[in-house]
Amino acid sequence: MKSEATKLREVRDGFVAQWGVMGSHWGINRTMAQVHALLMTSPDAMSTDEVMEELSISRGNAHTNLKELVNWGLLRIVIRKGERKEYFEAELDVWEIFRRIVEERKRREIDPTLGLLQECLSASSGMKSAGGRSFHEQMKSLEEFVRFASKMSDRVAGMPHGKAMQLAMKIFG
Amino acid sequence: MKSEATKLREVRDGFVAQWGVMGSHWGINRTMAQVHALLMTSPDAMSTDEVMEELSISRGNAHTNLKELVNWGLLRIVIRKGERKEYFEAELDVWEIFRRIVEERKRREIDPTLGLLQECLSASSGMKSAGGRSFHEQMKSLEEFVRFASKMSDRVAGMPHGKAMQLAMKIFG
DNA sequence: CTGAACTTTCGGTAAATACTGAAATATATG
DNA sequence: CATATATTTCAGTATTTACCGAAAGTTCAG
Known part of the structure; x- marks a missing residue:
């Protein structure tokens, strides 16, 4: 029997992948849409490295798309005290x-x-x-x-x- | 002194070209947007050959985009009596x-x-x-x-x- | 000031998309 | 049904767009 956590991961991955496909169907970069979907469904803010890892994309690509989403106002940068890394969290409303x-x-x-x-x-x-x-x-x-x-x-x-x-x-x- | 006809041709060509640029900025094929602009500002319906000529594009390209615009409902096919060619006219409203x-x-x-x-x-x-x-x-x-x-x-x-x-x-x- | 942690840029490459030109197919005419 | 005229398809090619990865730049703690 599949654990709920496994099921959730599957459904969420499906959502991320498909949201990317949607994006490309309406003139938005596939990766950018995937990053957005990933963060919209993440319980916590994520770092560039986590995004790279999760979507298997390069640092440059992750960076560009994260910043572009910030420009759109769809992501916010958050800083955790004691850390120098930037984290990103999605607007959920x-x-x-x-x-x-x-x-x-x-x-x-x-x-x-x-x-x-x-x-x-x-x-x-x-x-x-x-x-x-x-x-x-x-x-x-x-x-x-x-x-x-x-x-x-x-x-x-x-x-x-x-x-x-x-x-x-x-x-x- | 430039004739009005020359001026009009210039302005209209500018419109067609720029409408194409716009199109590509919002996820629509550049050529399709140009064809649409061309027909929206044409006093008469145009044939595939006239569109090819005017935009300097191939027959296949003209054909594909004209038909796609018909699918969108932005162009109508019109037939002139005594002729076998199809002509296209734009919805203007x-x-x-x-x-x-x-x-x-x-x-x-x-x-x-x-x-x-x-x-x-x-x-x-x-x-x-x-x-x-x-x-x-x-x-x-x-x-x-x-x-x-x-x-x-x-x-x-x-x-x-x-x-x-x-x-x-x-x-x- | 120095080095470590992190971010940004960018030249080269890969992938996706659009376009051409010609062949294949369809349709009207006599 | 033969021919001319027009439309559609498609394999190959060109153009555009996205991506990688490494190098350069920035920031901060000690």
Whole structure:
């Protein structure tokens, strides 16, 4: 009979591996997603060496991805007194995780897109030809929409969990 | 002095190229994003050959990406009477574009994630150890949240443009 | 200041992904 | 059914992205 600890290790390893696959299906580095999954399901903070060991990856790789996750705000660095090593612990609150991801994706995806659209918008303003005007119109609708989406995602991600749930109820009701 | 047609060609080429860069920054094939940009700003439907020509890409590449965009529901195939070639035209309505993208990303990103979480949830239910129970709890919060997000994105993407705007006003108000 | 503990960087390499070009297949026309 | 026209597939190749491991850099205690 399999011990509970063994079973847990198996299930957790499966989770880590699959979360990595998911990650790569939505444009996130596989290893980064695995590190995140590992720490989200770790009872304790882990050091770079422990992460290397657990995932069988190199120091450089572990380092890069841990730091990237810190940049995303999904991991925190913690220091244990009397030790010089850095340990990493995951943000566990799902709403907080969601907010960080929305914020980061907005910064990386939405904001630069908006910039591009605004350039095209002004570069094509005042064009007289049919082609020029229809291009301008299309840029205008896109720019309006993306600007709007940007504002909305700020709003939602800025809400505390409770407020967001209230709002959600309105949508369902 | 530069003619308006020349200027338009420049601006549009810039848009197509940059839209491609954007795409690759959010996990979408660069070429696919370029093809999409090209057709969104084309006054007329285009054939595979015209797309190849315009973007200087091979037939196979053009074909694959055009068909993929049709799968996403972002392009339609149109047939001109008296001709055997297929032409492609883009969906131009921004709300419609948004809905298609949300739907597709949900199908690819959210649904499989939910499946994984549900497996981990049931595999860890009833565990007695501290580690087992905290793993189960974490899976539970994630599963609840993702299931909820899934439902919300269905709701929003299922709304007609007008309804969605009304709702948006509530959030701002 | 010196050495040990730990972190960061980076050139070379491996793996994954996208693209080409041509052949194979399908479809319409006479 | 023969031919021309158009679409689809795919093996080989090119490009991009991720990873390793060792060396360089940093920090801190003694």
